[in-house]
Structures are given as structure tokens and as C-alpha cells.
Amino acid sequence: MKKIGFLSFGHWANHPAYQTRTAADTLLQSIDLAVAAEEIGLDGAYFRVHHFAAQLASPFPLLSAIGAKTSKIEIGTGVIDMRYENPLYMVEDAGAADLISGGRLQLGVSRGSPEQVIDGWRYFGYEPAEGQTDADMGREKVLQFLSKLNGAGFATPNPNPMFPNPPGLLRLEPYAPGLRERIWWGAATNATAVWAAENGMNLQSSTLKFDESGKPFHIQQAEQIRLFKEAWKNAGHQREPRVSVSRSIFALMNDQDRLYFGRDNKSTDKFGYIESDTLAVFGRSYAAEPDRLIEELAKDEAIQEADTVLLTIPNTLGVDYNVHVLSSILEHVAPGLGWR
Incomplete structure (x- = not known):
């Protein structure tokens, strides 16, 4: 059994083929898609965060809106670039979003990836x-x-406050019980996956990682996950960790699917450089009829190691088509793999 969610990069552009031509389109359709995803039985709605781009950038208003309109689906990020963040203000934003959703926030964070501008975090101060x-x-x-998520007081109270203070040091409000255990680290290397385990964070592993052995992507990713689990055990944490992997998976059910994704049916891993001198391995896409998808995905070692699979979606194609994409996986692929 696996949890299955979607991961949206939240693109928009004034393009005749896009259903998301403005930021408002993307935000409002993201809410509608999360509501529809809950209705068809999906487990999670996750969103990527990019700055200085025509993509989703400020997750907490969106997550709060989704939390208010849904009741069961997990809502989260994959990932927030912490180089841009004020950690204390983020505690308040995350706490509010988690309380609005009734404790369903699953927050993915990381040190970030190459951005649209040079050292963009400098513009944020x-x-x-x-x-x-x-x-x-x-x-x-x-x-x-x-x-600061643990809720312990750390700030010295004003002796003459505007409102009465509780005794002792003050914490940030609102406090969201349990949120500390629902923070995920997006790791691109084995070392940072181990670091995440040592610090009690769940693991998000994306569709790329730094190449550390020359092996196929899914094998390198599976090795990363096993190192994470071993480090978690050695750290002595009292709960079981969670691990998610992201995949581009499309069941070719009709001519429209074949038009959009049929060219990916022979996709392979790719190796290339990011950040100028860092060699990375990019995982393949999966696009085929359901029976063939089941056969191919059963060989993916990293998926076997994970408890959660995040399906990357083409958000620009609109809510209805993405519901079709997700429903096809739930109905025709997931049962054959034992995910459902």
C-alpha cells in the first residue's frame, strides 16, 4: 500500500494551448484540482515553489485555501527553498495553514535548486x-x-505588554501540534538524506539527484533511501519516517493521451550538469498502456522503498484533464502494483 499524491509546478503563460494563462488561473485551478483529487481518492496535493518565475511562489495562502475546502487530503510542498525564508515568520504561516487544514500539512523544505536569477535570496535580504x-x-x-516548531518558549516577555502574557518565555503563535513530525527534506545527495534522518525529517526524493555512482537513477535513489532509513534507525527516533519519490507517469488511455505523452514511451534516464559543474541524473518518464506501466514500474527499486508516490502533473492542461490523468493511474495502474 502506498499513498499517492500529485505534484504541481504551477506554471502559467499566455499560450493558446494553456488552460492556465495567468497567475490567478493557476492558483484557482490548483484549489479546484485538490478538491477533485480528494473526491477521486487521491492522498496528497503538493506544490513546487519557485521565485522570480511564472510559477507558484507563496505556498501558504494556497495551502490554507485548499485546507479550508477539503477535509482528508494531505496538502504540502515539494519543496520550499529555505534560502529565501524567515524561519520564524514561516513557523507562524505554517502553523496557521496546518490548523486551518486540521493537521494535514506535509511541508517539504530544502536548500533549493538553481533559480531564475543569480543569488535571488539576496533580493529577499x-x-x-x-x-x-x-x-x-x-x-x-x-x-x-x-x-521553533516544537512550541517551547524562547522569547523574553515584555514586563508591560499590551495584553497579559502567560508565565515564562513566549513561543510563536499559532502553535500547530504535531507539525514538527510532518516536515520533509528534499535531498539531492546521499549525505543530505542522512542529515535529514539525523534531524528527524521525512525524506522527499525528486526526479533528479546528484550522480554519485553512475548507476541508473532508480537504483541510486533506492540506495539513498536505504541510507536514510539506516541513519534514522541509528538516530533512535521514536516514530517511523516517511519517504516520498516523485515520478512522471502517464497511462495512455486515449488518443489525447497518446498525442500529449506518447513520445515519452521510450524515455530513458539522462545525465547532465546543473549548477555549472555538478553532474546529476534525471529519472525517466513513464508513459504507456496500463499493463506495460505496471510491468515497468514494478522494476523501479526506489518506488518499492518509498511509502508515498508523487505524480508530477501537466497543470497547464487544466483541471479536467489532470483529473483524468490521476484517475487513470488510480483505477488502472495502482491496483496492479499493490499500491491500492
């Missing part, structure tokens, strides 16, 4: 400390965020 890299800064902010 953030600079790495002397001797730090931007990645160091992102991970430091994550630790600050985690430490």
Missing part, C-alpha cells in the same frame, strides 16, 4: 554568514525552523 555557502545558510534556517 539574506546573505550567508562569513565562511558559509548559500547551501549552509539554507540548512541553518531549516534547523531554526525545526527548533
